[in-house]
């Protein structure tokens with residue numbers, strides 16, 4: 001219940017004094033978006049005035065917007081590669097940031113097949129923490145009583161490495177969960193997790209997931225919300241339950257912990273709370289042994305009020321499956337963030353996924369927006385200095401228009417293109433709210449992997465070399481991210497030209513082609529396959545000769561121009577998928593895991 005409070009906020013009545021402060025902060029930031037942005041830019045430019053980067057563009061200490069815009073180029077990650085390399089190799093001078101680079105955050109976006117390395121500074125953790133601290137006060141406006149129970153969140157750390165110069169390189173969430181900000185967070189009745197820190201921080205993904213699931217089951221009546229960062233992660237947890245419920249039930253029955261949980265700290269922590277509970281074991285057995293898992297989430301966790309997972313952007317493909325397992329619980333997308341910078345939050349988190357808009361918080365970084373023209377996407381804009389792009393400021397974006405997001409961060413990224421396309425849906429005070437449209441140049445995505453057209457093309461080319469000994473080749477191909485399976489997997493449709501029908505490629509060869517494609521894909525994909533088990537084996541579906549011509553006929557019948565028709569390299573439209581699937585002559589799966597190691601290859 002939202003308590004009757006003398007405190008108030010235009011967003012709604014806060015649940016407690018702490019929430020009132022958070023909501024007030026949101027109000028202040030969004031009301032003064034313009035002045036906050038000016039202050040942020042001035043702070044960044046004055047602090048970093050002596051850096052090599054800013055000196056290069058002769059800002060000469062200027063901190064105003066006009067000078068900044070006239071002198072600094074718009075850049076991509078590739079433009080910063082030399083600086084990033086130097087920092088990674090141990091150059092500690094003030095290259096991008098006056099404050100020392102504390103570590104690299106490894107983005108799921110890749111460059112030359114490897115995760116991008118995002119430099120960060122210590123104080124960025126405070127900024128991230130600040131954004132996190134706003135999420136529950138907003139949620140409490142919409143869902144009452146969240147202080148009366150717990151959240152079952154499946155949170156994981158991933159492997160980390162060191163750069164040649166000795167800096168840590170790891171994902172932003174791993175960095176956050178391992179920080180004191182997270183580990184020693186003060187008790188907050190609105191933010192109690194079923195998972196102990198020991199389970200979240202266990203680097204072994206099986207042990208981590210197993211114990212988080214076990215704790216969630218033990219506390220099943222207390223669970224009020226269930227979540228993971230992305231929808232794919234929550235579905236992976238459901239799949240894990242499908243595969244491991246017998247052992248979990250056994251542990252509950254006997255009060256003894258699975259011997260596969262070998263991490264000493266984790267084991268000690270769980271053993272303390274695990275007591276024989278035959279009744280619960282029987283319940284889990286009863287529910288999980290049913291063939292029908294529809295609504296399993298609300299059957300096991302009957303007090304769940306909503307699922308807290310991102311289902312915007314590429315994750316929207318998981319909404320039907322989540323609805324199936326949860327019996328249609330509300331899906332809350334609470335925040336929009338990246339390794340480069342945390343951007344903002346959803347002020348109406350219980351809205352329908354299709355209506356989610358994120359309000360960018362003007363204190364997080366300096367934001368600029370490039371009006372996006374969809375047909376220029378693949379060629380890219382001319383961002384040369386001779387042709388300065390017309391970038392729009394945060395408060396000046398227009399409702400209904402699409403923009404590409406650019407950021408200037410405290411850690412030293414200046415006018416950096418994030419690669420996300422956003423559409424303005426409205427304003428909260430003077431801060432715009434954005435619908436996440438898509439990430440540029442992403443063809444296929446299952447989890448955090450992002451495969452673009454060029455990567456898929458190279459993968460097909462590399463794999464098709466194996467067809468040579470059969471005197472065969474790939475004449476056309478397209479792809480689809482199949483999320484009907486858990487985990488989802490890439491499906492690549494191939495139409496083959498077989499010159500000698502007595503020597504057509506056999507199953508073995510085509511399986512090896514699947515593996516060769518996987519070996520060619522970027523390291524985020526391969527990590528998903530090998531370490532995270534978040535992506536299933538790649539599948540090649542060979543289609544009948546003439547299928548792609550039929551595809552073209554279909555497109556033309558729907559109005560495509562015959563001269564301009566290009567084979568789509570990814571298809572999601574159901575009638576086209578049905579057409580392709582009805583022409584499949586054989587299907588082949590990757591027989592092994594591709595290579596992957598946490599070490600970077602470059």
Ligand code: AMP
Nearest residue numbers: 107108312313335336337338339436439
């Ligand atoms: P990473 O750098 O690996 O942390 O990935 C950040 C990217 O994930 C963003 O630039 C977006 O493309 C995507 N992303 C993050 N949050 C959301 C969200 N709430 N909805 C849709 N996409 C998101």
